[in-house]
Amino acid sequence: xxxxxxxxxxxxxxxxxxxxxxxxTVDDIMAALGLTRSTGYRTVRALAExxxxxxxxxxxxxLGPRILELYRQLQxxxxxxxxxRPLMMALAAxxxxxxxxxxxxxxxxxxxxxHQEMTYGPQEPVSYQVGKPMPLYAGSSxxxxxxxxxxxxxQRLYERDAALIAKAGLAKSSEEFFRALKEIRKAGSRVSRxxxxxxxxxxxxxxxxxxxxxxxxxSIVLSEAHxxxxxxxRARLQVVAAADDITRQLAGGERQKAAGVAVKRKAQx
Amino acid sequence: xxxxxxxxxxxxxxxxxxxxxxxxTVDDIMAALGLTRSTGYRTVRALAExxxxxxxxxxxxxLGPRILELYRQLQxxxxxxxxxRPLMMALAAxxxxxxxxxxxxxxxxxxxxxHQEMTYGPQEPVSYQVGKPMPLYAGSSxxxxxxxxxxxxxQRLYERDAALIAKAGLAKSSEEFFRALKEIRKAGSRVSRxxxxxxxxxxxxxxxxxxxxxxxxxSIVLSEAHxxxxxxxRARLQVVAAADDITRQLAGGERQKAAGVAVKRKAQx
DNA sequence: TGTTTAAATACCAATATTTGGTACTGTAAC
DNA sequence: GTTACAGTACCAAATATTGGTATTTAAACA
Numbered sequence: 001x002x003x004x005x006x007x008x009x010x011x012x013x014x015x016x017x018x019x020x021x022x023x024x025t026v027d028d029i030m031a032a033l034g035l036t037r038s039t040g041y042r043t044v045r046a047l048a049e050x051x052x053x054x055x056x057x058x059x060x061x062x063l064g065p066r067i068l069e070l071y072r073q074l075q076x077x078x079x080x081x082x083x084x085r086p087l088m089m090a091l092a093a094x095x096x097x098x099x100x101x102x103x104x105x106x107x108x109x110x111x112x113x114x115h116q117e118m119t120y121g122p123q124e125p126v127s128y129q130v131g132k133p134m135p136l137y138a139g140s141s142x143x144x145x146x147x148x149x150x151x152x153x154x155q156r157l158y159e160r161d162a163a164l165i166a167k168a169g170l171a172k173s174s175e176e177f178f179r180a181l182k183e184i185r186k187a188g189s190r191v192s193r194x195x196x197x198x199x200x201x202x203x204x205x206x207x208x209x210x211x212x213x214x215x216x217x218x219s220i221v222l223s224e225a226h227x228x229x230x231x232x233x234r235a236r237l238q239v240v241a242a243a244d245d246i247t248r249q250l251a252g253g254e255r256q257k258a259a260g261v262a263v264k265r266k267a268q269x
Numbered sequence: 270x271x272x273x274x275x276x277x278x279x280x281x282x283x284x285x286x287x288x289x290x291x292x293x294t295v296d297d298i299m300a301a302l303g304l305t306r307s308t309g310y311r312t313v314r315a316l317a318e319x320x321x322x323x324x325x326x327x328x329x330x331x332l333g334p335r336i337l338e339l340y341r342q343l344q345x346x347x348x349x350x351x352x353x354r355p356l357m358m359a360l361a362a363x364x365x366x367x368x369x370x371x372x373x374x375x376x377x378x379x380x381x382x383x384h385q386e387m388t389y390g391p392q393e394p395v396s397y398q399v400g401k402p403m404p405l406y407a408g409s410s411x412x413x414x415x416x417x418x419x420x421x422x423x424q425r426l427y428e429r430d431a432a433l434i435a436k437a438g439l440a441k442s443s444e445e446f447f448r449a450l451k452e453i454r455k456a457g458s459r460v461s462r463x464x465x466x467x468x469x470x471x472x473x474x475x476x477x478x479x480x481x482x483x484x485x486x487x488s489i490v491l492s493e494a495h496x497x498x499x500x501x502x503r504a505r506l507q508v509v510a511a512a513d514d515i516t517r518q519l520a521g522g523e524r525q526k527a528a529g530v531a532v533k534r535k536a537q538x
Numbered sequence: 539t540g541t542t543t544a545a546a547t548a549c550c551a552a553t554a555t556t557t558g559g560t561a562c563t564g565t566a567a568c
Numbered sequence: 569g570t571t572a573c574a575g576t577a578c579c580a581a582a583t584a585t586t587g588g589t590a591t592t593t594a595a596a597c598a
Binding site: 002003004006007008009010011013014017018019020021022023042043045046047050051052054056057058059062063065067068069070071072073074075076077078079080105107108112114120121129130131132133209210214250 | 271272273275276277278279280282283286287288289290291292311312314315316319320321323325326327328331332334336337338339340341342343344345346347348349374376377381383389390398399400401402478479483519
């Protein structure tokens with residue numbers, strides 16, 4: 001049961017809920033998926049019973065409380081977060097006011113922030129918000145993740161996004177692109193100033209999750225106004241150490257696998 | 270497409286991910302839903318493609334990044350949150366350090382916190398965490414929500430949960446139960462001390478969402494050590510005013526409905 | 539390096555679920 | 569009271585899902 005087609009359909013319903021358009025009517029759903037009345041209502045009712053969507057008066061449906069419940073289960077049950085959170089809290093505790101610590105990962109040719117730890121006190125905004133997919137080609141977080149992706153995937157990305165990549169000021173040719181990424185890879189970390197948010201400095205280092213192609217990074221985001229060069233290089237050391245720690249712990253957590261061999265399977269396709 | 274049965278199945282898969290057991294194997298899923306190998310793998314693959322679940326090395330699957338994306342869309346698109354958040358921020362801004370402001374609602378015979386605003390500074394813990402279903406029979410938030418539920422539903426709840434209700438010290442008989450709730454309803458707010466978290470005082474007031482049976486509440490949670498009686502009565506006034514404001518704004522937001530008639534349809538079933 | 543074991547996928551006819559037309563109900567507007 | 573409309577019930581026809589088995593792939597082993 002629950003064949004792949006119905007799951008796709010369900011996913012299509014959930015996709016109708018966007019940031020701008022949070023309220024979806026049954027008619028919207030029927031129209032978008034090409035369903036008849038009966039089927040439309042039935043689908044919506046079934047979804048509402050699971051709590052994934054939620055009826056709001058006569059106007060339509062919004063995403064439901066079950067989403068929050070799942071969110072919480074992800075927060076508590078996800079091994080990456082379990083490993084990363086204490087490290088992030090430690091980093092935040094050692095950092096100056098107005099600093100943000102971010103955990104991001106690759107997600108569908110984009111980068112998504114999974115978790116943030118903020119130091120006390122007022123914060124300048126950070127565009128990388130939890131759950132918001134961000135472009136791959138700007139910002140220290142995106143770039144270290146990008147640089148860590150396997151070559152064939154980068155190839156495809158460049159072919160598709162050459163224009164975007166040029167526009168982001170990252171590279172004007174395929175050669176330049178690969179060279180730039182190679183340098184980031186070699187450096188093992190990346191600092192960018194005001195690339196995404198004016199007045200912010202991002203400092204990021206990558207990690208790998210398990211034998212699979214899940215690539216992520218840890219970032220420290222400083223306020224440009226208050227950060228000295230020494231602060232930046234200190235943050236860089238910290239973030240690299242913490243990211244390596246994540247890689248190690250995630251690999252170590254995989255049961256018996258005592259040997260440090262790792263990474264055999266091909267990453268993504 | 271996406272018939273109700275497949276949606277149930279999908280929901281059943283998501284239910285396997287719990288706080289304690291965040292990592293689920295394909296075998297777990299096949300066993301839990303009684304699927305054969307082929308179907309099990311297919312289902313899992315389809316779900317992974319939507320991003321709802323996410324493969325973590327060889328060990329199995331965890332809830333995936335799509336959950337975070339949906340979480341964010343709920344945060345930005347949900348009209349209740351849109352209305353409540355500014356009010357909550359205002360309340361938090363006016364409150365003493367260590368205060369938490371909570372938005373909760375009824376959810377499947379439980380109460381779930383949808384959002385929190387904390388004042389700056391260290392916080393004693395609050396059990397009502399976002400996305401965590403809480404029992405209906407203790408704590409000011411739960412009780413004001415409970416008291417606002419329609420009578421027939423209360424009847425069924427009492428029949429089912431008489432033992433729980435007695436154990437929570439709420440009522441030893443059906444009469445006492447309804448009388449206690451009636452008083453809460455009449456008071457329009459509720460204060461409870463250390464009922465859920467030691468050292469915390471909860472102050473809650475209910476609101477209704479639209480013509481439907483969605484009942485929620487706004488709560489201010491103070492630290493028992495620092496709150497004077499005056500602080501408490503001030504908070505009570507604030508929380509009642511803000512909750513009423515939510516009710517009003519949610520009703521007003523429903524287009525033309527200029528008349529203040531409202532609430533015709535029966536609440537839940 | 540070659541062999542064994544296990545995990546995961548491809549395939550396709552049988553099956554069970556989904557589907558959509560119409561008819562029906564209750565509620566709100568007129 | 570009547571009309572319009574959102575939402576549901578029903579059931580035979582159509583379709584997607586299912587589950588054996590065979591096959592592929594990759595890791596573990598010797």
